[in-house]
Amino acid sequence: MNPNDLIRSRxxxxxxxxxxxxxxxxxALYADDATVEDPVGSDIRAGRTAIEEFYGALSxxxxxxxxxxLRVSGNTAAFGFRVTTRTPDQVIVVEPIDIMTFDDDAxxxxxxxxxxxDDLTIKNR
Amino acid sequence: MNPNDLIRSRxxxxxxxxxxxxxxxxxALYADDATVEDPVGSDIRAGRTAIEEFYGALSxxxxxxxxxxLRVSGNTAAFGFRVTTRTPDQVIVVEPIDIMTFDDDAxxxxxxxxxxxDDLTIKNR
Numbered sequence: 001m002n003p004n005d006l007i008r009s010r011x012x013x014x015x016x017x018x019x020x021x022x023x024x025x026x027x028a029l030y031a032d033d034a035t036v037e038d039p040v041g042s043d044i045r046a047g048r049t050a051i052e053e054f055y056g057a058l059s060x061x062x063x064x065x066x067x068x069x070l071r072v073s074g075n076t077a078a079f080g081f082r083v084t085t086r087t088p089d090q091v092i093v094v095e096p097i098d099i100m101t102f103d104d105d106a107x108x109x110x111x112x113x114x115x116x117x118d119d120l121t122i123k124n125r
Numbered sequence: 126m127n128p129n130d131l132i133r134s135r136x137x138x139x140x141x142x143x144x145x146x147x148x149x150x151x152x153a154l155y156a157d158d159a160t161v162e163d164p165v166g167s168d169i170r171a172g173r174t175a176i177e178e179f180y181g182a183l184s185x186x187x188x189x190x191x192x193x194x195l196r197v198s199g200n201t202a203a204f205g206f207r208v209t210t211r212t213p214d215q216v217i218v219v220e221p222i223d224i225m226t227f228d229d230d231a232x233x234x235x236x237x238x239x240x241x242x243d244d245l246t247i248k249n250r
Contacts, residue, residue: 004241041199069194069205071222071239074166078203078222078239080194097196097203099224099239114196114203114224116129 006106007072011079014100014108018083019064027052031107038113039096062086068095075102075109086125094120131231132197136204139225139233143180143208144189152177156232163238164221187211193220200227200234211250219245 001009010029017026027048030036036045036054045054063085070079077100085092096115103109126134135154142151152173155161161170161179170179188210195204202225210217221240228234 039198040201069222071205071220071241071244073164073239073241076165076237076239078224080196080205080222097194097205097222099203112201114198114201116196116198119196 003075003104003106004072007075007077007102008070010102010106010108011070011077011100012067015065015067015081018058023052023055023059026055026058029108030111031103031109034108035110036112038111039116040112040114058085076100077102089125091123091125092120093123128200128229128231129197132200132202132227133195135227135231135233136195136202136225137192140190140192140206143183148177148180148184151180151183154233155236156228156234159233160235161237163236164241165237165239183210201225202227214250216248216250217245218247 014026014029017029030048030051032048034048034051036051045051063083065081065083068080068082070077078097080095080097082093082095094115096113096119099112100108101110139151139154142154155173155176157173159173159176161176170176188208190206190208193205193207195202203222205220205222207218207220219240221238221244224237224239225233226235
């Protein structure tokens with residue numbers, strides 16, 4: 001697989017893990033010393049342990065993630081996606097654009113999520 | 126205007142300058158020591174003079190730029206857009222996602238454009 005296709009497939013794997021995987025599954029897609037800044041402007045989480053903790057908040061939630069648009073250039077991907085989370089009372093939809101960089105094995109070396117309150121909708125069920 | 130709205134309006138100003146402005150108009154939206162990496166993975170152009178040179182390639186072309194999607198978080202914007210360029214013989218359409226950072230005056234401090242050959246279409250007129 002060429003590097004560009006490998007990055008594309010890794011992004012799809014990431015979105016699939018958000019929907020169906022554990023925090024450890026998601027963290028395993030990251031390099032050991034990767035960083036996560038979500039949303040951009042918040043504290044940067046560094047290292048796979050901190051990253052697994054971050055995704056732990058999602059664990060057990062009924063949610064899925066759908067790719068809306070994806071661009072890849074060099075070692076960098078930018079993608080718009082929709083995460084839908086269902087609680088007993090509410091449906092929460094957020095549509096960020098994430099920027100990811102990758103190493104030669106297409107492990108994620110950094111993720112920066114760009115979204116704000118305007119990109120979040122909450123509906124009662 | 127709050128910082129978020131100021132960044133949004135600057136992105137629209139940038140797209141409008143791509144369509145109707147000169148290279149100097151576009152470069153004036155950048156901070157003095159800004160950098161441009163377009164596409165990501167290519168050489169980084171540093172400083173407003175080098176940036177004006179870069180946009181000089183567009184000058185005089187019949188083109189317009191349309192915003193498709195925009196996210197803002199902290200000092201960073203990510204936006205998908207479509208640039209349509211018309212030559213006597215061809216219509217060239219490219220749809221990148223750009224990542225821009227801004228200073229406190231919403232001058233652009235960096236731009237990284239994420240797109241590849243798959244995001245470019247060329248049609249004969």
